[in-house]
Amino acid sequence: MTLSASHPLMDGRTAGSPLITAYRGGAPSRRPVWFMRQAGRSLPEYRALREGIGMLDSCLRPDLASEITLQPVRRHGVDAGIFFSDIVIPLKLAGIDVDIVPGVGPVLGAPVRTAADVRALPKLEASALDPIREAVAMTVEQLGTTPLIGFAGAPFTLAAYMVEGRPSRDHLGPRTMMHADPETWQALANWAADASGEFLRAQLEAGASAGQLFDSWAGSLGLADYQRHVAPASSRALNHVRDLGAPLVHFGTGTSELLVAMRDVGVDVVGVDYRLPLDEANRRLGGTVPLQGNIDPALLPAPWEVLEEHVRGVLAAGDAAPAHVVNLGHGVPPETDPTVLTRVVDLIHSIEP
Numbered sequence: 001m002t003l004s005a006s007h008p009l010m011d012g013r014t015a016g017s018p019l020i021t022a023y024r025g026g027a028p029s030r031r032p033v034w035f036m037r038q039a040g041r042s043l044p045e046y047r048a049l050r051e052g053i054g055m056l057d058s059c060l061r062p063d064l065a066s067e068i069t070l071q072p073v074r075r076h077g078v079d080a081g082i083f084f085s086d087i088v089i090p091l092k093l094a095g096i097d098v099d100i101v102p103g104v105g106p107v108l109g110a111p112v113r114t115a116a117d118v119r120a121l122p123k124l125e126a127s128a129l130d131p132i133r134e135a136v137a138m139t140v141e142q143l144g145t146t147p148l149i150g151f152a153g154a155p156f157t158l159a160a161y162m163v164e165g166r167p168s169r170d171h172l173g174p175r176t177m178m179h180a181d182p183e184t185w186q187a188l189a190n191w192a193a194d195a196s197g198e199f200l201r202a203q204l205e206a207g208a209s210a211g212q213l214f215d216s217w218a219g220s221l222g223l224a225d226y227q228r229h230v231a232p233a234s235s236r237a238l239n240h241v242r243d244l245g246a247p248l249v250h251f252g253t254g255t256s257e258l259l260v261a262m263r264d265v266g267v268d269v270v271g272v273d274y275r276l277p278l279d280e281a282n283r284r285l286g287g288t289v290p291l292q293g294n295i296d297p298a299l300l301p302a303p304w305e306v307l308e309e310h311v312r313g314v315l316a317a318g319d320a321a322p323a324h325v326v327n328l329g330h331g332v333p334p335e336t337d338p339t340v341l342t343r344v345v346d347l348i349h350s351i352e353p
């Protein structure tokens, strides 16, 4: 463990928090809850702050990134902040031409498709991550005993954007490359692993108390492809931070068939999307790890009675796991009424852990 003695996980601020207790498989004082994409367009205070400022620019201004991270913690009383940034920030900081186009997602100036393209990828310099370190440090200062979760994109999800050059449905480009030119694929996946790993390490060292690897698009892969062409790179990304001793979470969507393989890259907690009930996910994992999930975002606009019954069902299914951190099965949809999220948090906290 090389976190400094004044790190929130080391100086007594967050180690006993409900989130970190549950991530470590213990019995928390209340059932912890946070939401993927809790910061963002569902909040009017976010839209006001972002007025006229590009998404990636806002991520690289420490004062803005910090304030946006804190907004949902103040409003909803969730058990964690998730650092406001994006999985493509390490690409941007390495000098790659990438932007986030509103309503579309990450778009690259030039896709990365050949061995020469991969060889020409720039190295992410440690000093380029300074705005990230500064934003995290400002944020944990304000968060006090509430832990901050750092994150990074998993190599497959990042490489999917890099090969396609933009969001795609089926991720044919990267899935072709891993078979047609496995050496180039491996070099690209390793580049992405190292960039993501360093991005996550910067957040953890600067004060984040846990880390989540997002492999949002891993569900487009069969198990054999995942194990052979993807899992080693995901493990390599996490090798950058394992010595720090902070709990690590692994999440993807459409990954019901991949849960065991995703655990086996070496994580403490598995995130489950909305497709698989948590008791079944726990059965597939043999009761080995705490689970995070999995309120269906589609139910957030449903009548309260319908949503409440669903949330209670998620908690009951989560009881099967060694420990449970409540989340959504994917991110908060931008049109979500934020008062509903606060009500969900209050409901969860009112129930015996």
Ligand SMILES: Cc1c2[nH]c(c1CCC(=O)O)Cc1[nH]c(c(CCC(=O)O)c1C)Cc1[nH]c(c(CCC(=O)O)c1C)Cc1[nH]c(c(C)c1CCC(=O)O)C2
Pocket (backbone or CB within 6 Å): 035, 036, 037, 038, 039, 040, 041, 050, 055, 082, 083, 084, 085, 086, 087, 088, 100, 101, 102, 103, 104, 105, 106, 151, 157, 167, 214, 216, 331
């Ligand atoms: C696939 C992925 C991306 N980025 C991310 C993932 C993995 C998680 C997931 O599956 O959702 C990760 C991410 N992106 C963002 C966060 C912040 C923390 C959080 O609150 O969860 C996190 C953890 C902010 C963001 N990242 C983005 C927004 C929206 C930007 C805006 O406000 O206009 C936010 C708040 C942009 C983004 N960035 C990306 C997409 C697909 C988009 C949406 C594009 C759109 O619909 O406009 C790539």
